[in-house]
Amino acid sequence: MPKGTNQKFKLYRLAQIMLERTDEEHYITMPEIMEALKEYDITAERKSIYADLRDLETFGIDVEGEQVGNRYHYHVVNRPFEMPELKLLVDAIQSSKFITARKTNDLIRKLETFVSRYDAMKLQRQVYVSGRIKTMNESIYYTVDEIHNAISENKKICFQYFQWNMKKEMELRHGGAYYRISPWGLSWDDENYYLVGYDSDAQMIKHYRVDKMLNLRMIDERREGRDHFKKLDMADYAKKSFGMYGGKEQDVKMLVENHLAGVMIDRFGKDIMMVPVDKEHFSVKVQVHVSRQFLGWVISLGEGIKIIGPDEVAGQMKQEIKRLVEQYGE
Template sequence: MPRVFNQKIKILYLMRIFLEQTDEEHPMSVKELIAYLNSLGISAERKTVYDDIETLRNFGMDILNRREHPAGFYLASREFELPELRLLVDAVQSSRCITNGKSRQLIRKLESLASVYESRQLRRQGFAENRIRTINENVYYSIDMIQRALTEDRQISFQYCEWTVEKKLRPENEGERYSVSPWGLVWQNEEYYLITYDEKCGRVKQYQVDKLQQIRIEKEVRRGREFFENYDIGELTSRTFGMFGGREVTICLEAHNRLVGVLLDRFGRDIMIHRKDPEHFKTLVRVNISDQFFGWIASLGPDAVIASPDEVRNKYREFLEKSLSNYK
């Protein structure tokens, strides 16, 4: 490169050096910065490097000069601190809806936001490499298409699939296309779910995003706005188990005191807790009645009881009897 061009681009390379090569434990002296620039074919003098560092500080970069050993200049703060990046990396690694290949790509991008030294602390793929993950590479692009429809206030259509015993996704109902109004994406149980309004039946429906195929943004404007103006999607996730729909019912649960935390985590801190006796409490919660909800209640064992209404108690009893019939 010509010398003049080298000098114009020098400050950009210095910025990259601070972003990629320095942190509090790995500062660089002016001599080391000059040597690094020289290795890139850029000549530099001490005074101009000092001037460039001051320019980068004025630009907003938090560059400090460490006096004690190891001494030198380093970038003291970044857009994302290391603990924040670690949380994001862990979230990507634990996500079942992201394929292994896409997970590795995203983690490499997150690592680039730290210094080369800090990024080594983020490389923990081995802990999550064998997790159960989706094999549908299109999830990433499905989410992008849904976000576009939400932004443009448009309906979408798609094929909804089911898994076969051959571990392949097969469109339901002979490939029939579902036309719905998308209103949100919900992250629950390590999966993404699409929350929609189905105009044909006039109700909210949920779809697992990694089972969507052939998504298309339609010309029609979304329907159901009046319904969602006062609709709490967060509340929906607390009362819907496994994101399986069902008739919404208010039930009374009675449980041992040791399960207070379980119910608060599930239904939120706003539910009313009443003492039944010194060792038990009761509460009213709204749930969508489904086999998945009954399975959750069963997982709590004898310490949790559906006290009312009788209709739900009877349905739960039928669920248990059918399950037990497999073990006679």
């Protein structure tokens, strides 16, 4: 049998054929394998293909043959990811506001290479499940990478920070001045990515939306604020900050109707202490950054929850309610 012009790629193409065209439900016969190799201008005899299928195990590709009638049907029996795992990753990518629409499609196309062409179609259908709002800052991936580099090298970063104006234009904050921050971690909250870092000038921990950073670069200055972050639990920090908005951290006591117990646990975790007050209510004390966003969250739960301490926070709630009445009242 005359050899094709691409014989040296035979094992690679065989792996590609098996991974793309077979799965738990789709098989390929030996004649079909030989025909598929011909599409790449590769010729092979059955005996050599049998040996090559065994050699694929060296690359972690296990091929199983099953006799059906007088023929054997072959398919790949293991892959790096199972379909439910890939669907979970696709859903996470699709629902992430900080990943742009273009990058979402790029990432999902890359995930499709881990499955057969048939299963890839199932992932493609999920891409269009929902038209969620996406960030428009395409540089976020490189920004995140540079932040990780700075953290690993114990260096500060500098960047410009923007907000959107009424003309839908990027408007630099602080007149375009660069922020100089010691990065200590990244937090994913409310479908957005945040940098949590130490501002040496203000001598406090601050957080910034990563998709609103521009022209970020690492600078040759050692990070500061280590002592602050030794005391900081990143997950706890995000839990206390509603929508990652700042505010004075305080112990807030609330009177809550029993049916909202699940809401409290979902928000603050199972470690909170819920003390029964009567048959219909319990009290709970939580540490939060008291901000307008926190007060709005309490208001959204209606008559089922009430801030009962400290007086300062209850007073802030009264002022917020008064502001709303004046804003929407006649």
